[in-house]
Amino acid sequence: MAEHAIALVAAAGAETGSNQLVYRDQTLQMEGVCIDTIAGAVPTPFYCYSSDAIRTAYLTLSAALKPIGASVCFAVKANGNLSVLGLLAALGSGMDIVSGGELERAESAGVPASKIIFSGVGKKRSEIASALEVGIHQLNVESEAELDAVIEVAGALGVRAPVALRVNPDVDAGTHAKISTGKKHDKFGISFEDIPALYAKALAAPELDPVGLAVHIGSQILDLSPYRSAYSRIADLVRSLRSQGLPVRRLDLGGGIGIPYDHGSSPDLGEYAKIVGETVGGLDCELTVEPGRWLVGPAGILVAEVLYIKETADRLTAIVDAGMNDLMRPAMYGAVHPVFPLKQVRQGSHTYQIAGPVCESSDIFGTYSDLAPLRSGDRLAFGCAGAYGASMASTYNARDLAAEVLVDGDRFRVIRRRQTTKALLTLEEETEWHGSPSTLR
Template identity: 50%
Template sequence: MHHFHYRDGTLHAEAVPLTTIAEAVGTPCYVYSSATLTRHVRAFADAFADLDARICFAMKANGNKAVLRLVTGLGAGVDVVSGGELALALAAGAPADRIVFSGVGKTEAELGAALQAGVHQINVESEPELEALDAVAQHLGVRAPVAIRVNPDVDAATHAKITTGKAENKFGIEWTSARAVFRRARTMDGIALKGVALHIGSQILDLAPFEAAFLRVRDLVALLRADGVAVERLDLGGGLGVPYHAGDETPPPPTAYAEVVRRTVGDLGCALTIEPGRAIAGNAGVLLSRVIYLKEGITRAFAIVDAAMNDLMRPALYDAWHDIRPVRAPSAGTETRLLDVVGPVCESGDTFARDRTLPPLVAGDLVAFMTAGAYGAVMANQYNGRPLVPEVLVDGDRFHVVRRRPSLDDLAALEDLPPWLLREWPCPRR
C-alpha cells in the first residue's frame, strides 16, 4: 500500500498535489510519503511483535537524513554498510546501539569508527576482516560485538546482480568453513562473539528461499552450540520484495515473512534482527519528471523527459520496470499509444521504458515514476554534468525539501585546478 493517488484528476502525495511540488521545487525531484514509510515500519514491527526482534532499516535503500529520522523515531534501528552511512545515520539521530554495521569491505578506519560510536553489532564477512577487527578492538581497549555472516548457498531466485547468498557471491563465509571460523573467533581477545548473520539477496518475491536459508542457519546454530559456541543473536538480513509491476509481482506481506521466521528459528532463544530496506522505502517514493519533447520516429515514438539514468539507475542497470503515471489523469475513454520513455543523457541506455502503453503525452506534462523510494536517489550521480535532484518529504498537507538541488557553481566548487595550469593559461602548444 502507498499514499500516491489521484484526487480531482491530479496525482497527489498524501494531501499534496504533485503539481504543487513541481512548481515549487522544479523537476526532476524525488517525493517521499511519510504516511507510507510509517505504515511499512509499523507493519514489520507488528508482524514480529511476539518475537524478540529488532527492525533495522537497510539504509542503502534510502539514506536521506529525514527518512532516517522518521523511521528511527518509530523505533527502528539502521543497517549501514560504510563509514559514510554510519556517519550519516548518527547525524540523523539514530542511536548507535540500534545500528548494525554490515558490508564486505570495511576498512580498519571504518571498524574503529563503529567501535568508538558503540554500535550494536558488526557483521563480519571474512576471516581477514575478523583478524583486522580483533586488532582494532584490542588497540582501542574494547571488545567488538560480532555476528559472523555465513553464506548459506541458497538461490534467492532474484536478479543476478542483487543475489547475495550463493556460493559464488562475494558475501559471507562459506558454509563449509563457518564452524572453524566461529571457533577461531571465540578465542580472540578483541571479539565478543554474539551470533550468526546472513542475507541472501534483494527483491525476493517467494518465501521458499528464505525458509531454506533459515533452516540452514538453524542447523548451524545446533552445530555451533554442540561445539560450545554460544549463539545469542540471529541477523536474518532483509530482501523482501515490492510490487514494481502491478499484476506480475505479488510479494508476500511482512506477516507471512514473519511466520517463516517464527516456524524456522523462532524457538532457538535468539534475539533476532530483521533488515528490510526496499520493503519499507520502495513504494514510499516517486520520481517526478516533466516531458521535454515528443519525438516521432519512423518506427518508434519517444517521450523525452527531464529525468535521466543518472537520477534513477535501476532501469539501465537492471532492466527494471517502474510504472509511469501521468500526473494529470487522462479522461475516461482516452486512447493510449506505445511510447519509449527516455532521458536526455547521451547514452542509448538512458531508457526508462520501451513500448510502454501510455495516454498521449505532450511537452510540459508531468509524469511520476512509481516505486522509486528505494535505490533511487541513493544511487544517483552527476553524469553529463547533471546535478543531483532534490528530495522532498510530504507529511499530510505539508512538504519540505529535505535535500536541495546543487547549483552548477556547487559542482564546479568540488574541483580545483593545479597551480601550473593557472600559471600557464592559456595552455602552451606542444
C-alpha cells in the same frame, strides 16, 4: 535491455502502488498534496516521499514480527536521506549500514549507536575504528581477513568488538543476478563449512565478543521459499555450533523482501513471520531483520517533465528530463517502474518508449502501453522509486543531482536541495602541488 510494457492504472482514485498516491479530480496527489503543486515550486526532476507510507510500512512490518520478537534495522543503502532516517528512528527502527558514511548519516539522524549494525565486505580499518569508538551494536564480519582486522583495531583501541559471522548459505534467492548475495560464488559471506573454525577463533580472541551469525541472500525477493531454505540451514548451524560449546545468542536474518513494481502483490508478511518462527524462532536468539526496499520503495516517486515527443516509423519516444543518472535501476537491472501522468486531461491510448537525456543508449526507462497522449511540458511520476533511486544517483554528464521532497499530510518541504554543477566545481578548485618537480614528471 528487453522491453517490458506496463499498463497504467488510469481510473481516478485508483490504486497506484501506494495507498498514499492517488488521483483526485484528475490530478495525482500524495497524501493531501497535489504533486503538480510541488513541481511548480521544485524544478524537475525531483524525488518525493510520503511520510505516511513509510510510517505505515514500518508499523505493519513491526506488528507482523512482534509475535516472534524480531527487531527491525532499516537498510540505509536503500535511502539514506536524513529526514527519512529520522522518521524511521522516531518509530524505533535500528539501522543496518555498509559504510562509515552511513554511520555518520545514521548518527546525524539521531539513531543510537547501540541500534546500528555494520555490514559489508570491505570495511576500512578507519571505519571499523569509528564504529567501535561510538559503541556500535554489532559488526557483521565477512571473511577471516576482516576478522583479523577487527582484532587488530579493537586491540589498539582497548575495546571488545561485538562481531557476528556472516554466513553464505549457498541458497539461490531467485532474484536478479546483480542483487543476489547468498549463492556460493557471490562475494558476500563466509562459506558454511568454514564457520565453525572461524567462530572458535573469534571466541578465543580476547579482543572479540562473538555474538552470533548473520545471513542475507539477496534483494527484491518475491518468493518466500528461499528464506525457509536459508533460515533452516542457519538453524542447523546454530545447533551444530552450540553442540561444540560455541555460544550463539543473536541472529541477523538480513532483508530482501520485494515489492511489486507492476501492481502485483507483495509477499505476505504473515507468511514471512511464520517462516522465521518455524525455522529459527525456537533457538532462543535475539532476532533482527534488515528490510530496505520494502519500507521505503512504494513511498517514493521520481517526478520528471516531458521535453520532446520523438516519432519514428515504429515507435513513439517521450524524452524526459530525468535520466539514468537520476534513476539507475532501469539501466542497471532492466527494471521498469510504473509511470503516472500528473494530470489526466486527455483521452486515448498510446504506447511510448520513455527515455532520458543522458548520452548513453541504456538511458531508457522502459516501454509503456495504455498511456494517454503525451505532449512537451507534461509531467510524469515514476512510481516505487523511494528505494535505490536517490541513493544510487550521480552527476554523470555533469547533470545536477536531483532534489528530494517529503510530504506529510497536506504539507511538503525540500529535504535535500539540488546539488548543482556550480557547487561541485568548488571541489575541483586548484590546490597546492606536493613533491618536487622532478618526481612529478
